[in-house]
Amino acid sequence: MQxxxxxxxxxxxxxxxxxxxxxxxxxxxxALSGARGAVGKExxxxxxxxxxxxxxxxxxxLDAVWAFRxxxxxxxxxxxxxxxxxxxxxxxGPRPEISADVRYAHIAxxxxxxxPDHQINGLHVHVGIPDAESGVRASNTLRVWLPTLLALSSNSPYWHGEDTGFDSWRAIHSRRWTTYGAPPFFRDAAEHEEARRALRGIGATSDPGTINWNVRLSAxxxxxxxxxxxxxxxxxxxxxxxxxxxxxxASADLSTDPQARERPSEAMDLTDAALWHAARFGVGATLVHPFSGRVLPAREVLQVLGERIRPQLVDRTERELVDELLRRAGRDGSGAARQRRAGASGLGALARLYRHELADAGNVTGLSA
Known part of the structure; x- marks a missing residue:
């Protein structure tokens, strides 16, 4: 099934x-309300x-994302x-005001x-599932890959005009929410729903949308x-x-890895520590292997990811995009590294990077042709 x-x-x-x-x-x-898709406030x-x-x-x-950008x-x-x-x-700014919205006011x-520090920007990906049981299997499979995915996407080195030393300072901000990081391993959809109900009213969890796990079933x-x-x-x-x-x-139902089928021992579940490690170093040094827990050169863990997903990539464009991302990450680092290289030449160079990369028209049209 595609x-x-x-x-x-x-x-x-x-x-x-x-x-x-x-x-x-x-x-x-x-001004942008006519875009293909929805444009809204944050x-x-x-x-x-x-x-x-x-x-x-x-x-x-690619066509839709590029057109909006x-x-x-x-x-x-x-x-x-x-x-x-x-x-x-x-x-x-010194005293940021939140957007006018009843729900945002309640969260604030x-x-x-x-x-004031919740000025973070993410990329969220939704993948269709036939039922909640499939979603729980996907969550259990994805959770061990979250540190690798964070490292690959790390693109937030700056805060208050300074280099934080982290490749994903956004991930460090997120750790202050009531819930964060890898979701628990769930036996089935009923256990997932029980956890979601139990969390309501604890800390800042006022509704399912304020559960801040890195993977969640959409409510x-x-x-x-x-x-x-x-x-x-x-x-x-x-x-x-x-x-x-x-x-x-797509690989969740095919997985034979014990970590995707059996509840991990709390003493041996290194995912939270591996997420911090990924936020700190991105793909520029080492990563925690998703199954062995060993700290290895990042390029080796990215190679494992590439081997795992390649059979599930559905067409040439997906393969080209993924190969390009993994190759560039191994050679040049993540977005955080690109920001730092530009920022070393001053704010003007960093502004030019943001402008150029936002739509990156030449590369997108070249790949789509």
Whole structure:
């Protein structure tokens, strides 16, 4: 079965000179409302979210994602701003106001002092599932791969104008939520639903949408949602990560790995520590092997990922996108490394990187041709 998928991308609007987040998303949303897919607000009025249509092919996804990014880039250029696909803005304002929304106000009240720092942007991938039992199997399979996926997508090195030393500072921010990281291993859909009910009212978990696991079953759609990824600089990376996610979900029913079938021992479940390690180093040094738990060179773990998903990639475009992403990660590092190389030449060079990579028209059209 060729599973459907959808992509949600979050972007931040920045002042071109200081790269400080600016609250002009309502203007962008109004101007871009005719996009294929949905354009909406996020927690802060400096952020904008694009929710794609449902796709069956990477070619279709690439066309839609690129078309929206091209429109966003054109609007931002005309408005004198930089629109960036980055997990954290380079710099934030002193007293950020949240977007006008009753639900956001309730969340802000719940998370209290965490609110001003919640200026994080992610890439969320939804993959269609026939039922909740399939979703739980997919969640159990995906959970061991989450550190690798985080490292591959890491793209948020800066905060308050400084290099944090982390490749994904967004992931470190996320650890302060009531729930974070790999979901528990679930025996079946009933156990998953029991956990979701039990969490309601604990800490800042007011509804299923505030459960911040890196993988969760959607409460609204027949999908499993992967939320581990930082927002991406370029459209090819976003669609490649979606293809990898779909391939891992497709592999769930075929998996023979004990870790995907048996509840891990709490003493030996290294996933949370491996997520911190991935946030710190990205793909630039070492990663924790998803099954052995050994710390290995990142290129070796990426090779294991590539071998695992390759049989499940459905067409040439998916294979080309994924191969390109894995090859570039091994050679040049993740988006965080690209940001640092640009940032070493000053804010102007970093702004140019954000602008160029947002739509990356030449590479996208070249791949789609």
């Amino acid at each position: 599973r459907t998928f959808g992509i949600e991308e979050e972007f931040v609007l920045l002042d071109p000179h200081t790269l400080t987040a600016v609250d002009r998303a309502p203007e962008a949303i109004a 927690f802060f009025p400096s952020q904008i979210e694009y929710a794609s249509p449902i796709f069956t092919s990477a070619d279709d996804a 091209r429109s966003l880039a054109a609007w931002a250029g005309a408005a004198g701003l930089v629109a960036a696909g980055t997990g954290t803005p380079f710099r934030t 009240d719940d998370i209290a002092g965490v609110t 609204r759609y027949p999908t499993v949602e992967v939320r581990v990824f930082d927002a991406q600089l370029d459209p090819r990376s976003s669609v490649a990560l979606a293809a990898i996610t779909r391939a891992l979900v």
